[in-house]
Amino acid sequence: MSRCENCIIRQFNSLRAMSKEELKRVSDTKTTKILKKGEIIFEEGEKLNGVFCVRGGVSKLSKLSSNGKDQIVKLATKGAVLGQRSVISEEVANLSATAVNDMEVCFIPKDAIVDTLNSNPNFAVEVLRHMAHDLKEADDVIVNMSQKTVKQRVAEAFIYLEDNFGVDDKGYLALTLSREDIANVVGTATESAIRIISEFKKLGLIKASGKKIAIVDAKGLADLAVGI
Amino acid sequence: MSRCENCIIRQFNSLRAMSKEELKRVSDTKTTKILKKGEIIFEEGEKLNGVFCVRGGVSKLSKLSSNGKDQIVKLATKGAVLGQRSVISEEVANLSATAVNDMEVCFIPKDAIVDTLNSNPNFAVEVLRHMAHDLKEADDVIVNMSQKTVKQRVAEAFIYLEDNFGVDDKGYLALTLSREDIANVVGTATESAIRIISEFKKLGLIKASGKKIAIVDAKGLADLAVGI
DNA sequence: TTCAAAACATGACAATTGTCAGTTCATCCT
DNA sequence: AGGATGAACTGACAATTGTCATGTTTTGAA
Numbered sequence: 001m002s003r004c005e006n007c008i009i010r011q012f013n014s015l016r017a018m019s020k021e022e023l024k025r026v027s028d029t030k031t032t033k034i035l036k037k038g039e040i041i042f043e044e045g046e047k048l049n050g051v052f053c054v055r056g057g058v059s060k061l062s063k064l065s066s067n068g069k070d071q072i073v074k075l076a077t078k079g080a081v082l083g084q085r086s087v088i089s090e091e092v093a094n095l096s097a098t099a100v101n102d103m104e105v106c107f108i109p110k111d112a113i114v115d116t117l118n119s120n121p122n123f124a125v126e127v128l129r130h131m132a133h134d135l136k137e138a139d140d141v142i143v144n145m146s147q148k149t150v151k152q153r154v155a156e157a158f159i160y161l162e163d164n165f166g167v168d169d170k171g172y173l174a175l176t177l178s179r180e181d182i183a184n185v186v187g188t189a190t191e192s193a194i195r196i197i198s199e200f201k202k203l204g205l206i207k208a209s210g211k212k213i214a215i216v217d218a219k220g221l222a223d224l225a226v227g228i
Numbered sequence: 229m230s231r232c233e234n235c236i237i238r239q240f241n242s243l244r245a246m247s248k249e250e251l252k253r254v255s256d257t258k259t260t261k262i263l264k265k266g267e268i269i270f271e272e273g274e275k276l277n278g279v280f281c282v283r284g285g286v287s288k289l290s291k292l293s294s295n296g297k298d299q300i301v302k303l304a305t306k307g308a309v310l311g312q313r314s315v316i317s318e319e320v321a322n323l324s325a326t327a328v329n330d331m332e333v334c335f336i337p338k339d340a341i342v343d344t345l346n347s348n349p350n351f352a353v354e355v356l357r358h359m360a361h362d363l364k365e366a367d368d369v370i371v372n373m374s375q376k377t378v379k380q381r382v383a384e385a386f387i388y389l390e391d392n393f394g395v396d397d398k399g400y401l402a403l404t405l406s407r408e409d410i411a412n413v414v415g416t417a418t419e420s421a422i423r424i425i426s427e428f429k430k431l432g433l434i435k436a437s438g439k440k441i442a443i444v445d446a447k448g449l450a451d452l453a454v455g456i
Numbered sequence: 457t458t459c460a461a462a463a464c465a466t467g468a469c470a471a472t473t474g475t476c477a478g479t480t481c482a483t484c485c486t
Numbered sequence: 487a488g489g490a491t492g493a494a495c496t497g498a499c500a501a502t503t504g505t506c507a508t509g510t511t512t513t514g515a516a
Contacts, residue, residue, distance in 0.1 A: 065372070066376075067376070071371045073367050089357055094368070128316055128345070132313045139291065142366060143293050144293070145415070147294075147295055179493075187373070198495075226294040377502070
């Protein structure tokens with residue numbers, strides 16, 4: 001069985017601040033799950049008794065709004081830890097996590113995390129730093145959502161996807177999202193997202209092959225995103 | 229001079245997890261500032277060498293978007309600690325803090341905070357919990373901003389103001405914001421905010437006396453906010 | 457008090473975005 | 487292969503929201 005001490009993922013997340021003993025404990029209590037595309041890791045309102053460490057694949061973190069639409073708040077990939085916020089504040093999950101790809105995740109029981117937090121200041125500070133970073137990102141999203149047009153947000157989404165998930169050998173975005181998911185990231189109607197994507201294709205900003213999308217004119221897209 | 233140990237504000241924030249000695253150190257190094265309405269506490273991009281503890285008045289935390297408009301991300305009142313996120317992640321401030329009222333704030337130098345974080349797990353965890361809470365709130369704001377109409381967001385803003393800042397003896401919202409600030413909280417044009425406020429008055433949802441606004445039909449407003 | 461500046465308000469119009477209805481295309485199952 | 491299903495797309499139209507122009511009220515400083 002794989003051991004946390006050797007997990008390459010550790011370098012990406014706060015687990016690196018754990019001592020050997022603490023890691024051993026996590027390793028002994030953790031379990032690994034394989035999830036198929038579309039499967040749900042946890043849902044909004046669910047009480048979490050642990051966190052999920054993403055070893056492979058991509059998860060969308062979303063929240064249902066009162067009008068019945070799903071808003072994707074964040075996309076989490078290798079190294080991300082899901083559910084940490086809820087475990088720390090001892091509240092039910094306020095987001096749902098769904099596999100966008102086939103995924104592999106480790107489940108780490110709550111106690112292993114909470115006990116380490118309370119005894120190891122390095123770990124607590126490391127987690128704190130991560131959360132501070134997430135909070136900054138969330139604030140930036142708020143500003144973008146409220147001040148940018150849908151077109152600007154779609155442009156930004158493509159740049160985000162390229163920056164965070166990279167491209168394949170043909171230059172296409174490595175992460176392929178459905179038009180509906182793109183709309184839910186951007187916070188618009190699916191039809192609006194589709195129309196804007198078509199327009200971007202006509203303008204030569206992006207190209208598509210099936211569902212795969214590639215950025216053609218990165219500068220044009222970036223200019224559009226900031227409103228030039 | 230007032231001492232942190234006795235500061236009533238302490239019960240609202242993470243400082244309560246500090247030991248007597250730690251608090252004494254904070255008390256010895258802190259300085260108090262009085263700010264007039266409109267004055268700036270710190271600006272986006274500024275390097276902060278400490279945090280600000282709000283003793284009185286209200287501050288708006290805002291960020292300039294690329295199109296030149298200011299988005300108010302959060303309103304902070306008595307007990308809030310400003311700049312904590314930037315100090316923890318050792319980055320420049322990503323928000324500006326401005327006094328909405330006359331304010332009184334304590335400045336606590338960075339080192340007093342950082343040293344305590346590194347040595348006192350209780351304090352670190354307490355700060356972490358606060359940040360986890362802020363992150364949840366930020367996620368909720370993202371969903372509201374992207375999925376609700378401007379009208380729903382204005383309705384929600386009034387409910388938020390009543391819930392968080394209360395009402396005066398005549399029932400008017402204790403915190404009076406300019407129409408422009410309301411528009412910047414909601415993420416819309418000032419004219420749009422004004423129109424919606426006028427409409428709410430006509431519908432009998434709110435009433436106004438000068439700049440002061442009072443909620444008349446709380447249920448009607450709440451229904452509108454969730455889209456009934 | 458008085459006047460200038462700022463804040464508030466409204467109208468008219470354009471631009472953006474959402475909704476509904478329908479068509480085409482891809483995928484997957486047996 | 488054929489058909490069923492869902493995703494992708496398009497058109498038409500309505501609703502929402504932003505912008506510009508302009509008038510009114512409030513505020514604050516001389």
